[in-house]
Amino acid sequence: MSLEKRAGQGNLVRHQECSNQGLSHKLQRAGRHRATKKRVLFVLTIRTCWVDNMSEAIQTEKSGYSVCTIRDIGCQLRSEAKDGKLASVRAHDHPALAKNICFKGVAAPDLHNHKDRIRKPLKRVGERGEDQWVEISYEQAMDEIAEKLAGVVTKYGPESLAVSTSGWNTQSTHGMDRRFMNALGSPNYISGVSLCAGNTAAVNKLTYGWFVGADIGNTECIVLFGHNPRKHSWTPIFNAINAAQARGAKLIVLDPRVSDQAEKADLHLRLCSGTDAAMSLGWLNVIINEELCDKTFVAEHTTGFEELCARVNEYPLERVAEITGVDAELIAEAVRAYATAESAVIPWTPITDRQISSTSAIRLHSLQNSANMKKLDSQRHWLRWN
Numbered sequence: 001m002s003l004e005k006r007a008g009q010g011n012l013v014r015h016q017e018c019s020n021q022g023l024s025h026k027l028q029r030a031g032r033h034r035a036t037k038k039r040v041l042f043v044l045t046i047r048t049c050w051v052d053n054m055s056e057a058i059q060t061e062k063s064g065y066s067v068c069t070i071r072d073i074g075c076q077l078r079s080e081a082k083d084g085k086l087a088s089v090r091a092h093d094h095p096a097l098a099k100n101i102c103f104k105g106v107a108a109p110d111l112h113n114h115k116d117r118i119r120k121p122l123k124r125v126g127e128r129g130e131d132q133w134v135e136i137s138y139e140q141a142m143d144e145i146a147e148k149l150a151g152v153v154t155k156y157g158p159e160s161l162a163v164s165t166s167g168w169n170t171q172s173t174h175g176m177d178r179r180f181m182n183a184l185g186s187p188n189y190i191s192g193v194s195l196c197a198g199n200t201a202a203v204n205k206l207t208y209g210w211f212v213g214a215d216i217g218n219t220e221c222i223v224l225f226g227h228n229p230r231k232h233s234w235t236p237i238f239n240a241i242n243a244a245q246a247r248g249a250k251l252i253v254l255d256p257r258v259s260d261q262a263e264k265a266d267l268h269l270r271l272c273s274g275t276d277a278a279m280s281l282g283w284l285n286v287i288i289n290e291e292l293c294d295k296t297f298v299a300e301h302t303t304g305f306e307e308l309c310a311r312v313n314e315y316p317l318e319r320v321a322e323i324t325g326v327d328a329e330l331i332a333e334a335v336r337a338y339a340t341a342e343s344a345v346i347p348w349t350p351i352t353d354r355q356i357s358s359t360s361a362i363r364l365h366s367l368q369n370s371a372n373m374k375k376l377d378s379q380r381h382w383l384r385w386n
């Protein structure tokens with residue numbers, strides 16, 4: 001059966017990152033020694049891998065519920081095991097979740113059961129590039145890796161090591177990867193989140209105190225900056241946007257492409273790539289100068305508003321139109337639709353995360369979002385504008 005057909009039929013997957021705990025303990029025992037200050041950087045890539053923590057379901061040939069952690073959405077799913085193997089992964093059977101699964105979740109059994117999947121530690125024998133390996137025990141692997149890492153730490157210091165992981169870690173405070181680096185004594189920790197969501201999380205925290213999530217299920221207006229959730233990618237967000245549109249929510253898409261979401265948007269602003277920050281300054285210009293934000297909220301819950309006004313006044317819509325390539329009237333129409341909606345959201349988008357001037361653009365998205373916070377419980381949302 002094709003992946004497309006299997007999507008949405010229901011089942012479970014459960015994934016877990018490799019634990020580095022054993023390695024951390026060994027390194028701690030080995031001690032942290034800064035013998036030299038040579039600027040040598042060893043980058044370890046710790047692969048997130050799938051482990052056999054589905055063993056109970058697999059051994060007893062039963063189905064069960066779990067969560068997909070391939071990525072951050074964490075769809076709740078069901079799995080089925082037959083003949084000692086994970087046989088299928090499907091969407092949850094609760095009606096509210098029944099469509100929430102994408103290709104990656106559906107493909108979990110193919111990945112899990114793939115003949116080339118590494119299930120035991122392999123040690124290279126022969127020369128690098130000869131592709132010759134022997135199987136060793138976890139104990140031996142841990143001992144050998146710890147010994148080598150301890151040797152590097154002793155010779156060059158812990159900061160000579162950097163770790164790159166694929167762990168979801170927007171708080172930058174949790175996870176075994178982080179703990180491993182603490183034990184190692186190196187601050188050089190990198191994850192995919194540094195390029196995707198991490199900067200939004202940091203800037204949101206600076207603005208609101210937390211990495212806020214968009215309540216698409218209850219909003220009247222959704223603004224997508226380059227974001228293009230589709231049926232088989234970002235599936236729950238795609239489903240939530242469809243449901244919101246079905247009950248009358250407006251969709252505004254800012255994207256140079258005529259994306260799937262742009263095709264069904266109420267307004268499509270085809271801004272030049274990388275001009276999100278200028279566009280957002282233009283939005284704030286309209287919101288502030290047309291008095292579309294709540295003055296009481298601004299007075300009671302923000303600081304630096306005067307400085308913000310001065311900054312956005314440097315970006316009248318004519319200038320923004322010139323930079324972004326979008327007609328000034330269309331920009332104004334979109335801003336008014338957003339700012340006068342009963343509730344509106346600009347959901348986090350990895351597109352803004354990854355472009356030039358992303359930190360400024362995200363900061364401005366945060367401020368745009370705050371223009372709608374007057375409709376929320378303001379006691380829980382204290383803002384700094386500078």
Ligand code: SF4
Pocket residue numbers: 068069070071072073074075100101102103104105106233234235236
């Ligand atoms: S959208 Fe796909 S990859 Fe993401 S959590 Fe859901 S099933 Fe997993």
